[in-house]
Amino acid sequence: MQWPALIVFIVLFLFVTVLGFVAARWRQGDLSQLHEWGLAGRRFGTAVTWFLLGGDLYTAYTFIAVPALMYGSGATGFYAVPYTIIIYPFVFVVMPRLWAVAKKHGYVTISDFVRGRYESHGLALAVAITGILATMPYIALQLVGMKAVLEAMGIAGEWPLIIAFIVLALYTYTSGLRAPAMIAVVKDLLIYITVIAAVIIIPIKLGGFGHIFQLAQQGLAARPKPGSLVIGPKAYVSYATLALGSALALFLYPHSLTGIFSSSSGKVIRRNAALLPAYSFALGIIALLGFMAIAAGVHPQSNNGAVPALFLKEFPSWFAGVAFAAIAIGALVPAAIMSIAAANLFTRNIYREYIKKDCSPAHEANVAKFVSLVVKFGALLFVVAMPSEFAINLQLLGGIWILQTFPTIIIGLYTRWLHRWALLIGWLAGMVTGTWMEAALNFQGSTFTIGWLGNISGYAAIWALIVNLVVTVVLSVIFHAVGLANGKDSTEPVDYNDHVLTLEA
Template sequence: MQWPAFIVFVILFLLVTVLGFVAARWRRGDLTLLDEWGLAGRRFGTIVTWFLLGGDLYTAYTFIAVPATMFGSGATGFFAVPYTIIVYPLVFMVMPRLWAVAKKYGYVTVADFVRGRYGSHGLALAVAVTGILATMPYIALQLVGMKTVLEAMGLGGEWPIIVAFIILAVYTYTSGLRAPAMIAIVKDLLIYITVIAAVIIIPIKLGGFANIFHLAQQGLAARPKPGAFVIGPKAYTAYATLALGSALALFLYPHSLTGVFSASSGKVIRRNAALLPAYSFVLGIIALLGYMAIAAGVHPKTNNGAVPLLFLKEFPNWFAGVAFAAIGIGALVPAAIMSIAAANLFTRNIYREYIKKDCTPQHESSVAKFVSLVVKVGALLFVVAMPGEFAINLQLLGGIWIMQTLPTIIIGLYTRWLHRWALLIGWAIGMLTGTWMEASLHFQGSTYTITWLGNLSGYAAVWALVVNLVVTVVLSAVFNALGVSKGTDSTRPVDYNDSTVGVQA
């Protein structure tokens, strides 16, 4: 048992628990309304949104998994850095348009937008179900990250993680999106402190970066399945499609879009698209922790344990507790936002649409709060009852699935030429194609090789999206030529201009 680390961890965990309950009074609103509970009244400015999106996108599993990939396989894991560089220009261009139309019509979820844009219940349901399916294993992965940290401190069994998520469930139920937004400030500060300490202290103790890279190269080459210190030409396509596909998928996830919808204006989103690359710099250092772990000679039971063991070996025990708290709290923030996002989708686009169409706003909010608890319990069962690898493998599917909503959402922000039935059929074929590719890999990876293109390897989500787009475009041309009804678009072109909508930040 690592007592100094554990005591520091508990103190910081109790601090964020208090903040979670206090958040109900922060920027006070009527939490019996879904817009207030699930989106904090859409009043977050630049600073709060920066911390919220940072806490939402850079999760505990990022802190564990990216360096674990570097530790186990080498440079392939570094794809996470270019993809976060690619994504923010896309956010700068696209997301203010989505924010504007959502603000104008009171859309709480992206499926609300799809329903209004295409006049299609089926397409909106497909987007909602895809979002929920992709989010569940993502929440479970936050628990995997927290479990790894708890085990490093000597806390075995399932009860510590159950206690932590009971606390999370209670203050999320009470405070809604305000809780993770407030806690994200503490989480991000702890991560920056940890990363700054790591980039200064660990290289000094290990003889500098030149020695770290030398030892990492030797260590990777000596593995039973050698890792690549620098990726070779055969891996270029896989690396590039992983980066591009991950960038395209990131802001299609419901939790990312919840952060966008909660902003007070389109200008806030643009400022954050310019400021958030600061996290990409931090992520680059986090990735290098995998090489530092090789150089330090740690021997974890699984690759996921590399960073916690590195911290215990190279940091004073009490400061390792600070680092573990950063990772643990980094699990709570995105898990809370993800559960809220999934609850919003179920309540607004399934429950109100198909089960109780006449529900009051207060009843709608109550259902969302209850569903957020159910989602957390479901994610907890993933970790308690099933191997952690199961959640990881499902998350690979989640990335493939969420990519199939891109034509409907992103292209739909700019044009209505794509036909609603073509989009639905393209989505279904893309889902089946991506799932088949992942199944053929036995759910052990996400890079699929197309043999008839000269053994071209790439991210399965990208290949499935290409199939989706081809089907959608061809069928749209056919349906439009036949005069098949495209549905009623309840939005207008001016609604997508954020300078004409909402309160300026």
């Protein structure tokens, strides 16, 4: 048992627990309304949104899994850095349009937008189900990251994990999105302290980066499946498509969109698109922890234990507790946001749409709060009752699935030409294709090789998206030609201009 680390960890965990409950009185609003509980009244400014999105996108599993991939495979794991760089220009251009139309029409979820844009209950339901299915294993992965930290401190069994998630469930139920937003400030500060300490202290102790890279190359070459510091030419397409597909998918996840919807203006979103690359810099350093672990000679039971083992070996025990708290709190923040986002989708687009159409706003909010609890404990069941590989495999599939909503959501922000029935059939074609590819890989990876293209390997989500787009475009041409009804668009072009909305306000 690592007592100094554990004591520091518990103190910091108790501190953020108090913050979670106090957050209910921060920027007070009527938490019996779904837009207040689930979106904090859309009042978050630049600083809060920066911490919220940072806490949402750079999770505990990121801190554990990216270095673990570098530790086990080498340069392939570095794809996470370019994909987070690709995404922010995309956010700068696209997301203020989505925020504007959501604000104008009071949309709480992305499925609200889809229903309003296409007048299609089926398409909105497809997007909602896809979002929920993709989110559930993502929450479970946060528990995998927390579990790795607890095991490193000598805490065995599932009860500490269960207690931590009961606490999380209670303050999320009480405070809604305000809780993870407030806690994200503490989490991000701890992450940056840990990263700065790691990039200074560990290289000094290990003889500098040159020596680290030399030992890392030797260690990777000796693996049963050899890795390298630099990817080879055969991996260029798979590396590039993995980075591109991950970038396009990131802001289709419900938890990412919740951060967008909760912002106070399009200007806040643009500022954050300019500021969030600071996290990409930190992520680059985090990725290098995998090479540092090889150079330090740690031998964890699994690759996911590489970073905790490195911290215990190279940091004083008390500071390892700070780092472990950063990772654990980095699990709580995104898990809270993800559960809220999934609850919003279920309540607004399934429960209210199909089960109780006349539910009051207060009843709607209460259902969302209850569903957020169910989602959390469903994710907890993933980790407690099933091997962690099961959640990892499902998350790989979730990334493929969520990208199939790209034509409906992102292209739909700019044009109404794609036919609503073509979009639904294209979505189904992409889902089936992506699932088949992942099954053909035995759910052990996400890079699929297409033989008739000259054995080109690429991210299965991109191949599935191409199928999706081809089917959607071809069927749109056919459906428009035969005059199939395309539904009424309840939005106007001016609704997508956040500058006009700001002037009106």
